[in-house]
Amino acid sequence: MIELHNLTVGYGEKTVLRDVTLDFPSGQVTVLLGPNGCGKSTLMKTALGLLPRQSGEILYDGVNLERLTTRQVARKAAYLPQSREIPSITARRMVLHGRFPYLGYPRRYRAEDYEIARKALEWAGAADLAGRPVGELSGGQRQKVYLAMALAQDTETVFMDEPTTYLDVRHQLEVMTVSRRLADMGRAVVLVLHDLSMALREADRVAVLADSKLCQVGTPEEIFTGGELDRAFGVTVQRVRTEGGWLYYCQEKQEPKETE
Amino acid sequence: MKNWRTSCIPNNKYLRIYTALAALVLAVSLLNLCLGAEKVPLGQVLRALVGQGSGTTAFRIVRYVRLPRLCACLLAGGALAASGAIIQGVLSNALAAPSTIGVNAGAGLAVALCCAVAPTALYLVPLAAMAGAFLGVMTVLLIARRTGASKITLVLAGVAVSSIFSAGIDAVITFVPEALNGYSDFRIGGFSGVSMARILPAFWPALLSFALGLSLHNEMDVLLLGTEQAQSLGLPAEKLRIALLGLAAVLAGSAVSVGGLVGFVGLIVPHIMRSLVGEESGPLLVSSALGGAALLGGCDLLGRMLFAPYEIPVGIVMALAGGPFFIWLLQRRGRLHD
Numbered sequence: 100m101i102e103l104h105n106l107t108v109g110y111g112e113k114t115v116l117r118d119v120t121l122d123f124p125s126g127q128v129t130v131l132l133g134p135n136g137c138g139k140s141t142l143m144k145t146a147l148g149l150l151p152r153q154s155g156e157i158l159y160d161g162v163n164l165e166r167l168t169t170r171q172v173a174r175k176a177a178y179l180p181q182s183r184e185i186p187s188i189t190a191r192r193m194v195l196h197g198r199f200p201y202l203g204y205p206r207r208y209r210a211e212d213y214e215i216a217r218k219a220l221e222w223a224g225a226a227d228l229a230g231r232p233v234g235e236l237s238g239g240q241r242q243k244v245y246l247a248m249a250l251a252q253d254t255e256t257v258f259m260d261e262p263t264t265y266l267d268v269r270h271q272l273e274v275m276t277v278s279r280r281l282a283d284m285g286r287a288v289v290l291v292l293h294d295l296s297m298a299l300r301e302a303d304r305v306a307v308l309a310d311s312k313l314c315q316v317g318t319p320e321e322i323f324t325g326g327e328l329d330r331a332f333g334v335t336v337q338r339v340r341t342e343g344g345w346l347y348y349c350q351e352k353q354e355p356k357e358t359e
Numbered sequence: 360m361k362n363w364r365t366s367c368i369p370n371n372k373y374l375r376i377y378t379a380l381a382a383l384v385l386a387v388s389l390l391n392l393c394l395g396a397e398k399v400p401l402g403q404v405l406r407a408l409v410g411q412g413s414g415t416t417a418f419r420i421v422r423y424v425r426l427p428r429l430c431a432c433l434l435a436g437g438a439l440a441a442s443g444a445i446i447q448g449v450l451s452n453a454l455a456a457p458s459t460i461g462v463n464a465g466a467g468l469a470v471a472l473c474c475a476v477a478p479t480a481l482y483l484v485p486l487a488a489m490a491g492a493f494l495g496v497m498t499v500l501l502i503a504r505r506t507g508a509s510k511i512t513l514v515l516a517g518v519a520v521s522s523i524f525s526a527g528i529d530a531v532i533t534f535v536p537e538a539l540n541g542y543s544d545f546r547i548g549g550f551s552g553v554s555m556a557r558i559l560p561a562f563w564p565a566l567l568s569f570a571l572g573l574s575l576h577n578e579m580d581v582l583l584l585g586t587e588q589a590q591s592l593g594l595p596a597e598k599l600r601i602a603l604l605g606l607a608a609v610l611a612g613s614a615v616s617v618g619g620l621v622g623f624v625g626l627i628v629p630h631i632m633r634s635l636v637g638e639e640s641g642p643l644l645v646s647s648a649l650g651g652a653a654l655l656g657g658c659d660l661l662g663r664m665l666f667a668p669y670e671i672p673v674g675i676v677m678a679l680a681g682g683p684f685f686i687w688l689l690q691r692r693g694r695l696h697d
Contacts, residue, residue: 144587147591148590149587149590149591168593169590169593169594169595170593171593172591172593173591173592173593174593176591177591178587178588178591180585180587180588180591182585183584183585183587183588184451184583184584184585184588186451186580186583186584186638187637187638188580188583188637188638188639189637192580192639193584196577196580196581196584196592197592199577199581199592199593199594200592200593202577204574205574205575206577206578207577208577232637232638252592
């Protein structure tokens, strides 16, 4: 499990988030929520060791991140960045690269790696895309291939930075389903999302980040009743009961009730 | 599973392309050895190659004039194209190539300085060229980083650095006019009067760095996924990038030390090969090396034959073919990588 203790993150001199203490338990989907620029992505990258931390501790299964090599980190945590280069290699080659952290120099993929990659593509519902160049795929198809790559990487924790952005609603839901399946397999799934209602409906745990700090962590129920979300985004979150559970929606902020 | 795996590496397709390219190199080589001011029949060429008939004119022409020149051409063409394939992949920039980002010019300046300071130390020339090439690529990379590493910035920085290095070469020539024998040939890129003694010290480092580059082809592919993705897959992206650019510099430097500043090979060939074998680094590297050798060999032959008995340096032929290609590339830049 990855744990953050009193972590302060930022770029260069600038501090974005202070004193964050948060963990990402296995088998749960943890969603990071917060307004633009609150430091969700920065926190994610720092937790992965892609950015230097300013202070605090990052523990991977109790071991300090600094004491792990990039390869060891890559066997424990996979990452789907928000923006990326799109090479025109085939989907199957792409997923195969998920096995990269398990190979030494000179890297030659083994039969078992091919097999794991094949299963991962199948699992992500992208088996039919295997032979196609990634550059030619639609956003939703591409995301499936990236998810398959993360699965092939076979890590306990999977970080995804805005995996649903720019996708149509069906593909958004598919990404969320796949995240849930990853969690059900015992993985810790950490997502950055912008859609509050989707986050509250799908997450096991929500962390609200705003004003340079971690405001609240808890189940969607706790977050909804806690009111931190309303403060962070400057909206009023409401919900209605439906057959499929609570449905959350946002309204413009109403004037707080005066208690006189 | 077997099927899936074999279809995953379409070995047959690559093998066919490699064979075709190798056949092309062979054909160009034989034509190069046969044709020229004095035509030598194929039979005599082959006899001369296996060491028979020493003392005849044909033997001397083939062994002491055409063979060294051919080897130099193949070496420089293959090395420049492989270097270009590495550079384009590592910088994920379709406009990058040894001649466009200051690598060639850096090597050229180092060669000029080396020849001016130690005119007799032939074996130092390739080393100087490689060091100069590395200096060139690192300077450009640093400038591009500082000014926001957009793809066009990198090429513009390359233009600026190249002209500074060129000014350096001219300055060296002004002070020590005899430093570069056949100065204009060196500036344009040409292979007349090359000897085996100049080729061998460049050949081994080029071969070694090509093999190293090839062994890193999976790393190059992962690097194509973007720095953050590569790092999250356990790849020390920055270190690897510099190591690969170092290999590219050795390749380009060895080419410059035998053939001067030949442009465009490293730019054009990887593009052509990409349309043949796709984007994966391993096949791209191998096919680029073969294609570069064939192209430069062919262009040198053209340069010797077009206005025979007069020769035009291969650099002119390359520039005539490569310039329009580069412009065409700039036009469709939107569809490449950006």
